[in-house]
Amino acid sequence: MFAARPRATTVGGLDYAFVDEGSGPPVVLVHGNPSWSFYFRSLIDRLPRAGYRAVAPDHIGMGRSAKPARTAYPHTLARRVADFTEFMADVVPEGPVTLVVHDWGGAIALTWAVAHPERVARLVLLNTAAFPLPHGKGLPLPLRATRTPLGALAVRYANAFAVGAAALGVRSRMPAQVRRGYLAPYNRPSRRVAILEFVRDIPLADGDPAYGVLRDTEQGLAVFSDRPVLICWGMRDFVLDGDILRRWLEIYPDAEVHRFADAGHYVLEDATEAIGDLVVGFLARTSSSSPAASR
Numbered sequence: 001m002f003a004a005r006p007r008a009t010t011v012g013g014l015d016y017a018f019v020d021e022g023s024g025p026p027v028v029l030v031h032g033n034p035s036w037s038f039y040f041r042s043l044i045d046r047l048p049r050a051g052y053r054a055v056a057p058d059h060i061g062m063g064r065s066a067k068p069a070r071t072a073y074p075h076t077l078a079r080r081v082a083d084f085t086e087f088m089a090d091v092v093p094e095g096p097v098t099l100v101v102h103d104w105g106g107a108i109a110l111t112w113a114v115a116h117p118e119r120v121a122r123l124v125l126l127n128t129a130a131f132p133l134p135h136g137k138g139l140p141l142p143l144r145a146t147r148t149p150l151g152a153l154a155v156r157y158a159n160a161f162a163v164g165a166a167a168l169g170v171r172s173r174m175p176a177q178v179r180r181g182y183l184a185p186y187n188r189p190s191r192r193v194a195i196l197e198f199v200r201d202i203p204l205a206d207g208d209p210a211y212g213v214l215r216d217t218e219q220g221l222a223v224f225s226d227r228p229v230l231i232c233w234g235m236r237d238f239v240l241d242g243d244i245l246r247r248w249l250e251i252y253p254d255a256e257v258h259r260f261a262d263a264g265h266y267v268l269e270d271a272t273e274a275i276g277d278l279v280v281g282f283l284a285r286t287s288s289s290s291p292a293a294s295r
Helices: 037-049 077-091 104-115 141-146 149-158 160-168 176-186 193-200 209-226 242-251 272-285
Strands: 006-011 014-021 026-030 053-057 097-103 120-128 229-234 256-260
Touching: 006 077, 014 037, 014 077, 026 037, 026 104, 037 053, 037 097, 037 176, 037 272, 053 077, 077 104, 077 209, 097 104, 104 120, 104 209, 120 272, 141 149, 141 160, 141 193, 149 160, 149 193, 160 176, 160 193, 209 242, 229 242, 229 272, 242 256, 256 272
Parallel strands: 026 053, 026 097, 097 120, 120 229, 229 256
Antiparallel strands: 006 014, 014 053
16 A cells, blocks of 8 residues: 655654655655645655655654654644755755645745755645635634634544544545555554644734744745646645635746646545646656756
């Protein structure tokens, strides 16, 4: 199911797991919440066969990485960007990279990217955001519920958020084996701290810790207007919906966009083969067309 060999480095004194398959131009795949590098398993299998190096980390508290207690680790966007920065310096320290990002992976990896624009050859965006919610847009009910005391208990002790995402994040019923893969790292309450803290860190107002980080990232995203950008979007995502896609198209009006009408938040699950074809074709067509690729 997920044959990639797990590796680990140390970030901030904590074990930071990742997979690193193949050789060639690096493609860094950055997951969100409540998933882990397992989400990218189809691309991790396919990219090396197409001549690329596939690198996919697990954020602290997620997947195979260390799972510190809430009081032992900040669980903030700023800290996660710092972790990713340290990871990149250790594992992919030089040369241009392609970033493939999903969900929170966009906020984390693109904040790094804005600080290191010379490292970015191209972007692939999969139902993600790297800016505050558009004005007037609130959280959908399931996320609002998760931020209540009762919802927090459900996330920690019933794994409600990960279980719910496995059901509601796809339009085609997730096979049992795949569902078990998503849930495996979060098999007891002590392993679900990061899932809850990611939800709590979603910024809704200027005073929220992640708001300023995302505002600054949003202001820097235009630096990649001269880079190839591929967007693959599940249109049945009840969280990162068409409003978020429209904001991306304001930032990158020349992006190559593919809308999947009957795909959900886990768009790569609902459209595995189609997106695999699109990503490999996009990489091949744009191999020397971006400024970073020629540096």
